[in-house]
Each structure stands twice: as C-alpha cells, then as structure tokens.
Amino acid sequence: MWLGSFRTLIARGFFTALFGCLLVGWPGTSLAALILVFGAFALIDGALIIIAGWTRWPTGPARVISVVAGGLAMLAGVAMFAWPAVTEIVLLVLLALRAAVIGVAELMIATHIGRSAPGAWLVAMMGVISIIVAVLLLANPATGLLVVVRAYGLYAALVGVLTIGQAWAMESRYA
Numbered sequence: 800m801w802l803g804s805f806r807t808l809i810a811r812g813f814f815t816a817l818f819g820c821l822l823v824g825w826p827g828t829s830l831a832a833l834i835l836v837f838g839a840f841a842l843i844d845g846a847l848i849i850i851a852g853w854t855r856w857p858t859g860p861a862r863v864i865s866v867v868a869g870g871l872a873m874l875a876g877v878a879m880f881a882w883p884a885v886t887e888i889v890l891l892v893l894l895a896l897r898a899a900v901i902g903v904a905e906l907m908i909a910t911h912i913g914r915s916a917p918g919a920w921l922v923a924m925m926g927v928i929s930i931i932v933a934v935l936l937l938a939n940p941a942t943g944l945l946v947v948v949r950a951y952g953l954y955a956a957l958v959g960v961l962t963i964g965q966a967w968a969m970e971s972r973y974a
Contacts, residue, residue, distance in 0.1 A: 804851055804854055804855045804966075804969065805966050805969060805970045806966075807847055807850050807851045807854065808851060808962055808963070808965060808966035808969070809963055809966045810847060811844060811847040811848070811851065811959075811962055812958075812959045812960065812961070812962030812963035812964075812965075812966060813959065813963065814840065814843055814844065814847070814959070815840075815844065815955050815956075815958050815959030815962060816955070816956050816958075816959025816960055816962075816963070817959070818836070818840045818952075818955050818959070819951075819952045819953060819954065819955030819956030819957070819958075819959055820952065820956055821836065821952070822948050822949065822951060822952025822955065823949055823952035823953060823956065824952075826945045826948045826949050826952070833890070833948065834879045834883050834890065835879065835880070835883070837875075837876070837879055837890075837894070838875075838876045838877070838878075838879030838880045839876065840876070841872050841873065841875045841876030841879065841897065842872075842873050842876035842877070843876075844869075844872050845868075845869040845870065845871070845872030845873030845874075845875075845876060846869065846873065847869075848865055848868055848869030848872060848901075848904075849865060849866050849869035849870065849873075850869075851865060852864070852865020852866055852868075852869065853865070853866070859911075860907075860911060861907075861908055861911045861912070864904050864907050864908060864911075865904070865908070867904070868900055868901055868904035871897070871900050872897060872900070872901065875893055875896075875897050878893065879893070890947075891936055891947055892936075892937070894936060894947065894951055895932070895933040895934075895936035895937045896933070898929045898930070898932045898933040898936070898954070899929065899930060899933035899934075901926075901929050902925070902926045902927070902928070902929025902930035902932075902933060903926065903930065904926070905922050905923070905925045905926030905929060906922075906923060906926035906927070906930075907926075908922055908926075909922040909923035909926060910923075917968040917969050917971070918964070918965035918966075918968035918969050921961050921962075921964055921965040921968065922965060924961060925958050925961050925962065925965075928954065928957065928958065928961075929954075929958065932950070932951070932954045935950075936950075936951075
C-alpha cells in the first residue's frame with residue numbers, strides 16, 4: 800500500500816534530499832523562485848507528515864503531533880504562495896520556525912516510540928539537527944540569503960538521507 804509508513808518515509812526523504820540538493824546546487828536562484836519552491840516543498844512535506852502519522856499510529860499523541868506538525872508545515876507553504884513578495888528576513892524566520900516545529904515534533908515522536916523502535920535514534924537526531932539549524936538561523940538574521948539557502952539546503956539533504964535511513968531501518972525490522 801503506497802500510503803504505508805515505509806513508502807511515505809522514503810518519498811518524504813527523497814523529496815527533502817532533492818529539495819536540499821537543488822538549494823545547494825543553485826543558490827543564486829531568485830527570491831521569488833525560492834519562495835515558490837519552498838512553498839511547494841512545505842505543502843508536500845506537510846501532507847506526507849500527516850499521512851505518515853495517520854497511517855502509522857491509529858490513535859494517541861504521536862498522531863496528533865504528526866497532524867499538527869504537518870499542518871503547520873502546510874501553512875508555511877500556503878503563506879509562501881499567498882505572500883510571494885515576502886522579505887528575506889521573513890523567509891529566514893519562516894525557515895527557522897519550520898525547522899524548530901519539525902525538530903520539536905521529531906524529538907517528541909522519538910521519545911514516544913522509545914529506544915526499542917528501529918530508527919528512533921535517527922528521528923531524535925533529525926529533531927536535534929532541526930532545532931540547531933533553527934537557533935542558528937534566528938541568532939543571525941542578517942546573514943545573506945545565499946548563505947541561508949546553502950545552509951538550509953545542506954540541512955534538508957541531510958534530513959532527507961536520515962529519513963530514508965529511518966525508513967529502511969523500520970522496513971528491515973518489520974519485514
């Protein structure tokens with residue numbers, strides 16, 4: 800089933816890594832293009848987070864966390880399309896807030912699934928990396944957009960690879 804946890808995580812990891820590689824490869828992309836690409840990415844990623852949470856956990860706090868985190872990611876995407884003339888600082892803050900929300904959600908999910916679950920440490924690592932990136936972005940908002948684009952691209956590529964690793968760990972455990 801396509802909406803199953805393994806395939807959803809693989810898709811999420813692939814799209815996240817692809818997004819990161821595009822940002823690293825073409826940092827000179829115009830602000831308007833970056834806003835549209837990030838908006839599309841946030842909508843797809845948010846939907847995949849919701850699908851993964853909905854199909855993985857039938858009830859409970861992990862499902863609620865996934866739906867809230869996915870919904871917030873999708874709201875960030877909608878905001879990018881609704882206000883394409885957003886300034887660099889607002890974009891930077893939105894990127895940082897998205898990373899922080901996703902990071903906190905990932906840490907909560909890692910805590911919820913516990914040490915015995917395959918890939919739980921990868922979920923926790925993604926959460927810590929997301930929070931560190933958010934803090935660094937918010938600590939120095941005057942950083943040039945090209946530096947932010949490259950840094951966020953590296954972050955997204957790393958999280959994408961870790962997400963694929965988490966999916967493989969889960970699949971091999973439950974196969």
